[in-house]
Amino acid sequence: MSEHPLSRRIGQVVGLDPDANAIEYDGHWRTWRQLAGLTRQIAAAVQPGAQVGILLRNTPAHVASVLAVLSAGGCVVVVNPSRGDERIRADLAELTLPVIVGTADDITLLAQPADTTTVVTIGDVDSAAQIRPGAASNPGPASVAVRMLTSGTTGPPKRVDLTYDMLAVSVIGTDFTTAAAPSAVSTSAAIVNAPLVHIGGVYRVLQCVCEARPFVLLPRFDLASWAQAVRQHRPKAVSLVPAALRMVLHSDLGPDDLAGVRAVTSGTAPLSAEDADAFTDKFGIPVLTSYAATEFGGGVAGWTLADHRTYWKSKRGSVGRASLGAQLRVVSEDGTPMEPGEAGLLEVKPGQLGTGAPWVRTTDLARIDADGFLWILGRADQAIIRGGFKVLPDDVRAALESHPAVLGAAVVGRPDERLGDTPVAMVELRSTGPVSTADLTEYLRTRLAPYEIPSEIAVVEVIPRTPSGKADLTAVRAHFTGP
Structure with a gap:
């Protein structure tokens, strides 16, 4: 089987300009040479088609690990090291992977691999990987590039198989088999703040690599770090999940802080047209919403700048076209x-x-x-039936988030002996002064039908969220009903 175009593109880009900057992390740049060196070391331990579990964190060495597996024609099996020790150990025991990659701490505390497993221990890109060989295996070519974890919004995360072709369409384009690789490293940097354990993080990293675009890698979205990176590098486009976008919107940042940004893309969760418009009014930057799913390997609908200029006023609230x-x-x-x-x-x-x-x-x-x-x-699968009336949680959430004091909200159903289920809401407030649950309930009376108003509203410091930035509805539900 010949080398896949995605694997070939990765190899072409990392060798394009070895001494150019590739990834800025923790205030320091790593070069393409450093990235390529660690990538080659890890790739040497991966047989084509082998499933390689990576305890993924947002660091340059973990980026190199993903690139290594894809360069070698293997399959990245995403393991989230933040899910809790016992769950990770059980997950890895069930997977019985031939190769595991992680930091020394993660390998020691979480993985506990068998002697037959090849273990690759990573540090930074400028330090050699430590490889403990396991049993030899020759699984053969694989079509699956990444076994990706879903966001786990409504239940435990599950893995979805994304093929090499699916990822190539998303990060290179529908013409990925014939598209030419970049001839030079880009002079403009991107910012990656999405977690690598989520499709958004993998997509953004692979997109940058395939475009030969250097990028700032943040361990997580942090308003101060993100704003500093935007001011320093002046990217033309940034990506913000709705929760992060609302943080930027309601912060002290102004148009000068986002100078140079021509568009903000936003996906993974619903974003109201009111928030999109408020962001544009404040910063002068259009918000291009999109629709994607892990199962699709990326986006299937979205706004373009041309469509936004022509249609936004008449189509506001849409997530764009196919x-x-x-x-x-x-x-x-x-x-x-x-x-x-x-x-x-x-x-x-x-x-x-x-x-x-x-x-x-x-x-x-x-x-x-x-x-x-x-x-x-x-x-459709989250509709709440209250005494025979259908309540859509997103309608209630949007109404709550339209309140000027509300930073974010999450709505779920709670069993009720008389009505079947009733909506309950968890609310995270902005730092604009106190607001009572009675105030919020009264606010909703002019915006929702009586049966849509939550039977309970809980104000919390921070809404529990998944790695993708969506509200963790399982945790929200447990708050009201118990585990």
């Missing part, structure tokens, strides 16, 4: 296609799956207008 060769439609529960503007279940033919892909039914309620713009109306 992208990357995707096809979209809305159907009834029995699969009958709906007319433009009618609500139903969203079905997708992702461009990442190729021309012969079947329709994939999502759990999202949506509508698509005659111009192809998509609106996500909520999750």
Whole structure:
């Protein structure tokens, strides 16, 4: 089997200009030479097709580990080292991986690999990897590039297999088999603040590498660190999940801090049109929302700058039009296609799956207008039935987040003996002074139907979130009902 175009592109880019800057981390740049050196060391321990578990953190050495596995034609199995020791040990025991990569602390505390497992211990990109060989294996070529963890918004995370072709479409384009590699390293830097244990982080890193674009890698989204990076490097585009975007919106940052940014992309969770408009009003920067899923290997719909200039006023709140060769439609529960503007279940033919892909039914309620713009109306599988009335949590969440004192909200259903279920809400406030739950309930009375108003509102310091920045609804539900 010949080398996949994605593997070939990685090799071409890391060798393009060895002494140029590749990754800035913790205030210091690492070069493409350093990145390539560690990548080659780790790749030598990976057989084509081998499943390689990486205890992924946002560091340059972990980036090199991902690139190494993909360069060697292996399969990255994403392991989140923040899920708790016992769960990680059980996960790895079940996976029985031939190769495990991680820091010395993670390997010692979390992995406890068998003697038959090849163990690769990493530090920084300028230090050699320590490799303890295990049993020899020759699994053969693999089509799966990454076994990616879902965000775990509504339950335990599960793994989704993303093929080399799917990732190549997302980070190179639909013409990835013939597209030419960059001829020089870009002079402008990007900022990566999404976690590598989430598809958003893997996508952003691979996109930067495939474009030969240096990037600032943040361990996590931190407002001060992110703002400093934006001021210093003046990227043309930045990516912010809705929770991070709202933090920037309600911070003391002003237009001068984001000078040079021409667009903000936002996905992974719903963002209200009001917040998008408020961000644009404050900073003078358009917000380009998108629609993606781990199962698709990336985005299937989104706004372009051209569409935003032409259509935003009439299509505000939409997540844009089909992208990357995707096809979209809305159907009834029995699969009958709906007319433009009618609500139903969203079905997708992702461009990442190729021309012969079947329709994939999502759990999202949506509508698509005659111009192809998509609106996500909520999750069909999260609807709360209160005394026979359907409550969509996203409607309640959006109403709460429209309150000037609310930074974020999460809404779930709680069992009720008389009504079946009632909505309950967790709210995180801005630092603008106290607001009572009674005030919030009164505020909702003019914005929601009586049956949509939460039976309880809990004000918390911080809403629990998944690595992707979405509200962790399992943790929110446990707050109200117990584990």
